[in-house]
Amino acid sequence: MFYIVTAYHAEAKPIIEYFGLKKVVKNSRFQVFAGEEVALVESGPGVVASSCATSFLLAEFEATDRDAVLNIGIAGAKNINLKKGDAILCHKIIYHDTKRAFYPDMIARHDMKEGVLETFDFPVIKGNFPEDRIEGDAVDMEGAGFFEAASFFLPPHKVHCIKVIHDYLEGVRVEPSFVSDLIRKNLPLIEGFMSSLESIDCLFSVGLSGKEKEIIDKLAGNLKLTFTMTHQLKNLILFYLSKHERLPGELYDFLNVRVNSKSEGKIYFERIKKLLC
Amino acid sequence: MKGLKSCFVKSFSHIYVEEGIEENPLTKEILKKFPKALKVRIKHYKDVFCRPRQNFFVQESSRKLILAAKKGELLYRGPDICHDFGNENFYYTSPALNCIYSCDYCYLKGMHPSANLVIFVNVEDYFKEVEDILKQKPLYLCISYDTDLLAIEGIIALSAMWIEFARGKEDLKLEIRTKSANYSAISYLVPASNVILAWTLSPTEVIKKYEKNTPPLELRLKNIIRAIGDGWKVRLCFDPVLYFENWETAYENLISRTFSVIPADKVNDASIGVFRIPRDYLKRMRKNFPPSEIIHYPYIETGGVYTYDEEVKGKIIEKLWSLLKKHIPEDKIFIL
Structure with a gap:
């Protein structure tokens, strides 16, 4: 604008x-x-x-x-x-x-x-x-x-x-x-x-798209991620996107997961980390 | 992309000149080299260099030149995250700020608010401060940390001036670090025994992908061969070593190629430095979301410095050490 x-x-x-x-x-x-x-x-x-x-x-x-x-x-x-x-x-x-x-x-x-x-x-x-x-x-x-x-x-x-x-x-x-x-x-x-x-x-219009931001928000909510973990997730997604055109399909599977505790969320977060690194 | 590039004004289209240095001979010399540039008078270099909300990554596509006189402290204690190469009284100084190259991993992107190149023309003040310190103690001084001095030798011959200043001063040891292939700019000088020309070497894959605008490996090697041949002390800096897919093969190739053309016994010393960057610098670099895997890699923070985790770091050091010691005596290899 x-x-x-x-x-x-x-x-x-x-x-x-x-x-x-x-x-x-x-x-x-x-x-x-x-x-x-x-x-x-x-x-x-x-x-x-x-x-x-x-x-x-x-x-x-x-x-x-x-x-x-x-x-x-x-x-x-x-x-x-x-x-x-x-x-x-x-x-x-x-x-x-x-x-x-x-x-x-x-x-x-x-x-x-x-x-x-x-x-x-x-x-x-x-x-x-x-x-x-x-x-x-x-x-x-x-x-x-x-x-x-x-x-x-x-x-x-x-x-x-x-x-x-x-x-x-x-x-x-x-x-x-x-x-x-x-x-x-x-x-x-x-x-x-x-x-x-x-x-x-x-x-120079780089960064996260609206859709990618939505994914982060949803994962952070569903997996009860802490503020720091959410920030790390954002960075991991940027890291992945600097090497690939789009996010891995497997990441979308995590969108359907809902955890009951933060410790459970941590386990999923580690899996996401492995996927994006 | 080519079409989009034309939306930029050429680099150094504008030269900002600080009040009070217009008559400095170095100012005049630099301005003569850019007859078409628009000269803009400024009160203080920070009025342009330190403006809020500048975008370093955008500015890199159209850098401006700022000429100024540095006031206050001119020499700084060498930071812990840099090699002292076994020297006491390790200091560094910045006769210029920023660099004409654009390496993805460069800490300058996080250290400075602007990508514009600042050249301090009051070189005599720097020399005086060095002389004052030399009256008290010997000095190991790195003059090309926050810039690549040899790369801008065509704009202003600061490397040559520093070399001539250092010549014969037994208590002063100077390091000029570069990625440039601009040795010819100082090749007319008689080598000075207390000056070390330090070349940063990276695998071709790294140069192509992460060291934008820098000379290719072969050119850097050719310059090193010439410098050694002329009798200069040359340091090889494998720093930063980066972790990426097939990094091991890349560094194997780099070291074998290096020592296939460079006489190892003529190398003064070498350093290995795993990529590391102060936390605040990386945070600032990430703020503009540059599409770089180096910047967004999930580093581990230790003591305010981001680097690879211990396992990766260990692997890198072990690998580079084992490769280097085949060519260079262990006491001449410095690790950080």
């Missing part, structure tokens, strides 16, 4: 349309839209809002390590080499207020430019704020809040900020339709990145 956090509806709109998301009717402070593979939340502007909305979305949808979360929105550029409309995948996100920096794992292939994002608590306008105090290539008002919150839930190769350059900090009025256009034009690039993330997840 991909989770997306935007600040404004104008940023969310093209994404909602592109992925065919539907509004999720929920009694919540945030607007949420979701489809089969993508869920989006509109946070509103600011670090705290972004942080809250990110936590809300990831907790509400019970995000796991297999999922990824993106902050997509517009930003102002300090770096004049960045063009208006360029999508920037940020390899460093600085929170201007504390100078704390966050680093996503740049592992997935993409065709965007890369840069440093600096998040401010206020709109940065050239002339009102000394340029030499801006460390980032681009500035926004959400990235750092989003990143810190998302890092509580997901590994750093699954948390990313993508910013589309909207202005050069001239303090221009933000026109919603222009914002939507900027985001819309970059969605194929963003989707390409999402597909790299998805492929990586497929490569």
